[in-house]
Amino acid sequence: MITNQLGERIKELRSKTGLSQEKFALSIEMDRTYFASVEAGRRNISICNIKKIADGLNVSLSELFSGIQ
Amino acid sequence: MITNQLGERIKELRSKTGLSQEKFALSIEMDRTYFASVEAGRRNISICNIKKIADGLNVSLSELFSGIQ
Numbered sequence: 001m002i003t004n005q006l007g008e009r010i011k012e013l014r015s016k017t018g019l020s021q022e023k024f025a026l027s028i029e030m031d032r033t034y035f036a037s038v039e040a041g042r043r044n045i046s047i048c049n050i051k052k053i054a055d056g057l058n059v060s061l062s063e064l065f066s067g068i069q
Numbered sequence: 070m071i072t073n074q075l076g077e078r079i080k081e082l083r084s085k086t087g088l089s090q091e092k093f094a095l096s097i098e099m100d101r102t103y104f105a106s107v108e109a110g111r112r113n114i115s116i117c118n119i120k121k122i123a124d125g126l127n128v129s130l131s132e133l134f135s136g137i138q
Contacts, residue, residue: 047115061137064134
């Protein structure tokens with residue numbers, strides 16, 4: 001499922017920033033519980049929110065999706 | 070705006086398939102008017118629908134977002 005793959009990839013990249021879910025969500029002004037559910041693969045997230053997360057992670061959208069089939 | 074950039078990229082790749090908007094939308098079982106509004110950059114499209122389009126275009130998500138800032 002694509003939402004799971006994307007959630008895992010976001011979690012991987014967010015972990016590299018050294019920030020907790022809560023602190024990262026705060027840094028991009030996204031609701032903490034919403035962000036947690038995205039990482040858990042439970043959200044059919046929209047492109048605008050995907051972009052917000054990619055920007056917060058300092059990666060391009062192409063990099064964010066790198067390795068996802 | 071990311072929706073415009075994505076719409077233009079989808080249009081570029083869809084044009085390469087030689088299919089019209091209508092025929093491409095039909096091939097991926099997506100509503101024709103919805104797909105037209107995605108190409109026009111007017112939809113905050115979700116990851117599941119982005120994946121459906123990428124699959125129809127025979128590109129990875131990373132390729133789909135290639136060149137998009």
